[in-house]
Amino acid sequence: MRIAVIGLGLIGGSLLRALAAAGHDVVGFDADPETRLLARKAGFRVAGSVRETVAGSAVAALAVPLQVLPEVVADLYGYDGLVTDVTSVKGPVRHLLEGRRFVGGHPMAGKETSGFAAAEVGLFSGCAWVLCLEPDETDLGDWLLLAGMFTGMGARVVPATAAEHDTAVARISHVPHLFAAVLAQQLGGSPLAGALAAGSFRDGTRVAATRAELTAAMCGGNRDAVRAELGRLMGELTTMAAALDHPEPVKALVPLLRPASELRRAWPPAPGAAEKITARIDRLLELGRSGGWVTSVNGTDLVGMRPESGRIVP
Incomplete structure (x- = not known):
């Protein structure tokens, strides 16, 4: 699948590397010429503009700061592919992309360092990657496509609404x-x-x-x-x-102090046994609200886990 990554800092650069390692056809872009040069020297295909990057792609991943998103979204005019993002706030992005094929995302991964030079192919392995599901709004097929992509990179996909996130x-x-x-x-x-x-x-x-x-x-x-x-x-x-x-x-x-001590010593909770998860928005949101996550996606066959203490019948 051809995937465009817009923004090649720590998260975008790591996403570019991880998607390529997973076998996807990736092309990137960054507004900074030096960053584009670094990515090209690392062996990646880098376009010269947002429009050029997304042309022919099935998915466009936006990895730019929140304040830059309106400008990037304007450059997506006419693009009919699936759009996702990695922004740490989901409500404003949801409103900005209203009316488009959009599934908000946020990988809970990062470091105190930034930039393409800090990017790592394995940054998302084992991390929780929130994928937003909005009842009566999110296309479940689009959500499953991205969930399969990110679990294929080793992430744990957590379903949640933008407000819950x-x-x-x-x-x-x-x-x-x-x-x-x-x-x-x-x-x-x-x-x-x-x-x-x-x-x-x-x-x-x-x-x-x-x-x-x-x-x-x-x-x-x-x-x-x-x-x-x-x-x-x-x-x-x-x-x-x-x-x-x-x-x-x-x-x-x-x-x-005692409750905090007990909560911290019990975190992270031990995962329960793997279980089949019904591919329905309400069931997926139940999974996320219970602290659970999706580990693999094969069409509409989902496997998930949740903390041992909170099992919900799928």
Whole structure:
């Protein structure tokens, strides 16, 4: 299948590499001439424009920042192939591509480094790749086509609506990026803190090394969900601060900290046995809501898994 990849940064470049390794006919494009040159030197076919890239392709994957998408979508005028994307916010992209053959996507993979030079053929192996399903809107055949493509690259495809995705990623990705940024600023003006920082600081601040523009784009693009989640977490931090004012702060903190300790030690949950999944939008959304994912697609024959604790009869 011929697939066009628009945007050849870390995610787009890794997608180009993974699709080629899986045997697809791929062609890429990036607005940056240096990036195009790097991709050509790596042996990939790279076009000179968006229109040239998508010509004759069955699928166009958009791997550009959210703020650039309107310009790229305008260049897709007349293209009747299937469009997907890798943007970390799904609601605005869904509205932008309304009326087109579109299935929103978001691979939960990445690094603190960026650019085509950082791309890896195996970046998506084992990662959760959200593919959006909107009742009465998404074409199930298009969804299955992409699910087969991404599971063929080793990803775990998670069905969800755009709204469900945006709420979930605010909780486990976007707000953690903001927290990491605040934590990383503890290094400012304190050489001693920098000398003493070790594992917990490193793990808690890793994503603070992400380019500020990328973090701002994903948090700003999902601002309603991020604001709500940020407010909830600040409320919990206020509760912990109040516990420090307790006459016995250790005793007051333990019940606040124990649930988090138990949840983190139980994550990620062990997968249950493989099971056949009915190729219906409602059943697929049930799978995603239970924390499950699709592991393989053969036509309308789907195999999936879910955490051991939450099995649903297909």
